[in-house]
Each structure stands twice: as structure tokens, then as C-alpha cells.
Amino acid sequence: MLGVSLDQYGFLVQGAFWTVVLSLMGFVGGTIVGLPVALARISRGWFLCRLSSVYVQFVQGIPLPVIMFVVYFGVSIYGFDVNALVAAAIAMTLYSSAYLGEIWKGCIQAVPKTQWEAGECLALTNLQRFIYVILPQALRIAVPPTVGFLVQIVKNTSYSVVIGFFDLTYSAKILNNATFKPFVIFTAAALIYFAICFPLSRYARRFELRLHRRNA
């Protein structure tokens, strides 16, 4: 098809599979690290608050490719033989945890203050108040921006090409070098990315509209 064989399209799909794998790893890792970051961001302790804010600002001020390089070269000086997937997954975890932490901090703060006060009136402990009153409400607010950020994660896995991780972008690059049909190959790659990201964007928007309607 269009001067590119079916096998070669299969090669793109293979790359797409690893893009999805890396995205999932980035999201899961980002959740595990991002949740404590969000909690630290709203904590009343000066040190935790400061520390997490510095962390977020650092990660958000450094381009993802550079984070990838730092992790890639950084892990190897500990004497581990790094595989590009591990380095890319760690970098994606760092990256998404900072953004998710910031997003979720906003969601927790978006729960009206009266809810905290009401919880206090019911003599709930701090932990109970957070788990039974605030968290369920914050979760609902958090769905649209989190799904929206998934799009960013999927797109940004493409930066792992700098450390030679075999993902969709990398496979497209190799195919282009082999066939030199850039329009066909990069359009196909773009379509695959679009097919992954667009439904997520739509979901995010629909969730958001539903949330607004419920609050209105």
C-alpha cells in the first residue's frame, strides 16, 4: 500500500504496542508517586510542602528528553545495565508524577471547605475526614483532567526515541530511513497516535461536561 508493504505497517503496529506499554507504565508509576506528591502539596507541614513544590517545579522546568537522558545515564552509573524501557519508564514516572500531583492537588483543593468543616463537626478524625468525605468528591473532580493528561502521557512517550527506546516514533523513524516515504509513514504513525489519543480527549471532554452539568 502506497509503496509501503504490509509487513512494514506491522512494524509500526509493533512500535505502537510498546508506546501503549510505556504509557501504561508511566501512568501507573505516575499515580504511585503522584498521589503522595499531591498529598504533600496540600500538607500543612512546611517541609513536605516545600519539598514537593520544589520537586514539581524541577520536573516541570526540565524537558522530558533531558529527563530521559539523565535517568538513562544516571541509572547506569549505579552499575545496572539499563535497558531503554526501564529508563524510559522511570523518566515517564518522574514526569507524570509531577503533573498528576499538581492536577490532583487542585482537585483536592476544589472540594468546598465546608465539607472539611462538616467532617470536623461530625467528630471524624483527620484521616477519616479525608478518606470518607474529601477523597470521593475529589476523585470525581479528578477524572476529566486525569484522562486529559493521559493524552499528554501517550504523546510524550514519543520522546523516548532519544534514548533509543523502540516505540511508535522510533519504528516510524527506522521505516523512513529504510523506505524514504516520509509522508506515508509519518502520516500512518500520526494516525495511530491520533487513534489512541483522540478517544481519550473526547472522553475527557465528555466527563467534564457531565461534571459541569451536575454542579450547575
Added chain:
Amino acid sequence: MDYVFDFSFLESFRSEIINGVRLTVMLTVVSILPGFALGTACAVGRLYGPRWLQTAVTIYVEAIRNTPLIIQVFWLFFGLTVLGARIGPFNAAVIALVINTGAYSAEIMRAGFQAIPKGQLEAANCLAMTRRQIFWNIQLPQAAELVYPALVSQFILMMLATSIMSQISVEELTGVGYQVQSITFRGFDVYLVIAVLYLALATMLRLCLHGAAQLAFTRLRKLRTPL
């Protein structure tokens, strides 16, 4: 762990690193204004344009926002080469950044235009201002001021995104880092320095954009209040 840092490359590769910083700054500065202008035009087209223009802008915005920048860059750079147009990597990078930033700022500016209180437009109509006067004197300044924080974040993300341009042989800061590490084999040390430089650049860009806001938005300067 007995890792010894060695930052001697800072001395021997100083001019390369400075050139890298300069190129990163150039890419950013050259792309911001056209990107913002394109985005504003698209926002206006999507809100007030004829039906076909609205559809076209929507397709453009969704296509750009749902595909990675690096694929867009490759598509443009290698694609144009096949077509026989040799525009050079730097130009290709700038075009890609402008197109990319245009799509994102279109969405931001659209939100801005929609957030302007109706009373402002009614008041402008009462003063018998023309459509054009209303746009330039009422809508554009207010929309830009309303969404300015979002725009600043977007421009900083764009600056960080220039780091991918070394993939098409624009030797900006990240590309220089790669060269230096392939000569010195001090990958970790080199990229730590690069990371610090990007942090400094991001902070500086933020300060500059906030300064620009003080100059551009007279109301903000006089009243010292957010809109």
C-alpha cells in the same frame, strides 16, 4: 557508590554549550509571537467564522493536539525534503513549533474570548464602536489578559519542547549535550548541567513573560488586580 563527578567539559566545550543555549532561545523567541498570532486567528475563526472555517480550524486543532510534536516535525522536515523543498532544519523546526503552538493557543484564546463578560460587548456596542474596534480594543486585550497564565505555561512548554529539535539536526541545547557526552562519555554529568540550564531558561522565560504582561496590560499595571 564511588562516582566522581567531572565537570571539566564545561571549560572545554563552553562555546558549544553557549551556542546551544543561544539556539534554544532563538527557536523559542522566533516561534512565540507567530504561534500566538496563529492561535488567536484560529480562535476567532472557530468562534465567529463561517461554517467551513470552523470545521477546518477544529480539524487542525484536534489533529495537532492529538499527535506528538516529534511526529509533526518529522513529517514536515522529511516530507518537505521529498517534495523537493529544501527549507533547512532550523526553518522546519520553527514552522513545526508555530503550527504546534498555534493549535494549543487557539484553544486557550477561545476560552479567553468566551470568558469575556457580555456586558463589555454590550457597552462597546452602546458606544457605537465598529466590529473591528470592538475586537482590537475590547475583546483581544481582555481575552489575552484573562488567559495569560495559561499562555505563559504553554510558551514554557514550547520552550522545553524545542529540546526535540536535535532529532532533525538543529543543534540546540539537548543536541549539544548529546555531542559532548559522545565525546567525553560523561553522560550523567553533562545532562545534569543541561537540566540546570533548562531550569534557568524556564525561570527566565517566565520572568520575561510576566514583565511583558506588566507592560502590555495597562489595567493590570494600574490597578494591580487580576481581572
